[in-house]
Amino acid sequence: xxxxxxxxxxxxxxxxxxxxxxxxxxxxxxxxxxxxxxxxxxxxxxxxxxxxxxxxxxxxxxxxxxxxxxxxxxxxxxxxxxxxxxxxxxxxxxxxxxxxxxxxxxxxxxxxxxxxxxxxxxxxxxxxxxxxxxxxxxxxxxxxxxxxxxxxxxxxxxxxxxxxxxxxxxxxxxxxxxxxxxxxxxxxxxxxxxxxxxxxxxxxxxxxxxxxxxxxxxxxxxxxxxxxxxxxxxxxxxxxxxxxxxxxxxxxxx
Amino acid sequence: xxxxxxxxxxxxxxxxxxxxxxxxxxxxxxxxxxxxxxxxxxxxxxxxxxxxxxxxxxxxxxxxxxxxxxxxxxxxxxxxxxxxxxxxxxxxxxxxxxxxxxxxxxxxxxxxxxxxxxxxxxxxxxxxxxxxxxxxxxxxxxxxxxxxxxxxxxxxxxxxxxxxxxxxxxxxxxxxxxxxxxxxxxxxxxxxxxxxxxxxxxxxxxxxxxxxx
Numbered sequence: 025x026x027x028x029x030x031x032x033x034x035x036x037x038x039x040x041x042x043x044x045x046x047x048x049x050x051x052x053x054x055x056x057x058x059x060x061x062x063x064x065x066x067x068x069x070x071x072x073x074x075x076x077x078x079x080x081x082x083x084x085x086x087x088x089x090x091x092x093x094x095x096x097x098x099x100x101x102x103x104x105x106x107x108x109x110x111x112x113x114x115x116x117x118x119x120x121x122x123x124x125x126x127x128x129x130x131x132x133x134x135x136x137x138x139x140x141x142x143x144x145x146x147x148x149x150x151x152x153x154x155x156x157x158x159x160x161x162x163x164x165x166x167x168x169x170x171x172x173x174x175x176x177x178x179x180x181x182x183x184x185x186x187x188x189x190x191x192x193x194x195x196x197x198x199x200x201x202x203x204x205x206x207x208x209x210x211x212x213x214x215x216x217x218x219x220x221x222x223x224x225x226x227x228x229x230x231x232x233x234x235x236x237x238x239x240x241x242x243x244x245x246x247x248x249x250x251x252x253x254x255x256x257x258x259x260x261x262x263x264x265x266x267x268x269x270x271x272x273x274x275x276x277x278x
Numbered sequence: 279x280x281x282x283x284x285x286x287x288x289x290x291x292x293x294x295x296x297x298x299x300x301x302x303x304x305x306x307x308x309x310x311x312x313x314x315x316x317x318x319x320x321x322x323x324x325x326x327x328x329x330x331x332x333x334x335x336x337x338x339x340x341x342x343x344x345x346x347x348x349x350x351x352x353x354x355x356x357x358x359x360x361x362x363x364x365x366x367x368x369x370x371x372x373x374x375x376x377x378x379x380x381x382x383x384x385x386x387x388x389x390x391x392x393x394x395x396x397x398x399x400x401x402x403x404x405x406x407x408x409x410x411x412x413x414x415x416x417x418x419x420x421x422x423x424x425x426x427x428x429x430x431x432x433x434x435x436x437x438x439x440x441x442x443x444x445x446x447x448x449x450x451x452x453x454x455x456x457x458x459x460x461x462x463x464x465x466x467x468x469x470x471x472x473x474x475x476x477x478x479x480x481x482x483x484x485x486x487x488x489x490x491x
Contacts (some may be wrong), residue, residue: 233350234348237348237350261350261351261354262350262351262354262355262485263351263355263484263485263486264351269351270351270352273350273351274281274349274350274351274352274353275281275283276281
């Protein structure tokens with residue numbers, strides 16, 4: 025029987041130099057669900073998701089211990105290719121970061137090309153499917169040769185999501201994907217997140233408590249590098265077990 | 279630092295506290311008059327109508343708070359609970375009015391046999407005790423009366439059932455039967471609403487959904 029969990033985090037610790045930023049995190053992330061990571065600035069949210077696809081190690085002097093088990097494989101085991109990990113566990117960043125001078129088409133086709141897909145017909149299909157899934161196809165199908173920089177901020181963020189989808193990931197990590205967007209663009213991304221959760225495991229870092237309540241199925245609250253509380257969204261927002269969570273979600277912090 | 283929502287929640291609490299006082303006054307007036315002389319139907323009706331208006335206002339205010347602040351955790355539970363309690367208090371006002379109507383139409387239970395008057399006096403005292411305990415708990419946000427409420431609720435239920443058994447065998451005239459049965463029934467419903475309000479209070483203060491047994 026297959027596990028309902030896509031990722032299982034066991035005793036995860038992370039450091040920047042001597043500074044420990046994650047302390048003994050244990051967490052199971054469900055497939056086909058949205059898991060929101062929330063907490064105050066500096067609590068380790070972004071570091072946590074960067075540990076889930078081995079991006080943390082790209083920072084000089086950064087270190088990780090513990091396990092991140094993805095489909096039964098500890099991604100930190102010797103011999104596991106980090107490029108393979110990042111392909112299967114995609115990432116969308118806070119600020120939309122398409123290749124600005126590249127066309128919309130090339131932005132989406134970039135990843136598949138790097139991974140050896142050269143067939144034009146297949147690429148066309150991947151580009152279309154990815155843009156459709158990201159909810160952008162109808163808006164850009166008339167001119168895929170336009171540079172990505174010609175798109176609005178919200179469209180650029182959806183292009184970045186399409187770019188991640190083009191690699192056929194199983195998990196999508198999103199680091200505050202709407203923080204730079206206007207409310208309408210943010211609402212479109214939130215709708216998209218819900219739709220994508222029908223097929224993928226989504227992990228979203230957010231500062232916005234209401235956004236976490238709206239889009240997620242599960243919520244984790246981090247504080248000073250520790251996982252304080254983790255559970256179904258309704259429970260955490262209706263009757264948090266921890267006084268710290270209560271104070272954070274009701275804005276009584278500090 | 280105080281949050282903007284705190285001010286709004288306090289406003290909601292004040293409205294519900296005012297409703298508690300009005301509901302208590304309406305019931306005690308109606309109940310007193312069922313046993314003694316008086317003419318307060320219009321006064322009780324006015325209070326009962328005002329309670330309905332206040333319940334609507336509490337609901338509007340609660341919706342406004344939800345809209346403006348999207349409350350979560352203890353804030354959310356407080357909004358939901360105060361809405362629930364305001365409804366229970368409005369129902370209390372309605373039952374007080376129902377008793378006042380029986381007083382007006384049938385002379386309360388003043389013309390009934392002594393045992394009926396004593397029975398209703400005793401049951402009324404227990405119900406008023408429940409009302410006072412529940413309303414005090416709501417005002418103080420305290421759960422210390424849970425055992426007493428539970429005990430009284432069982433007693434009131436027993437009194438209600440036992441009254442129906444007794445009256446079924448009684449030879450009183452139909453007028454006395456109708457008025458006493460109605461009042462006993464309203465008292466039993468008032469007790470139920472006080473239990474619901476107390477259960478809502480438990481949810482607000484602890485997050486647990488518990489039934490008082």
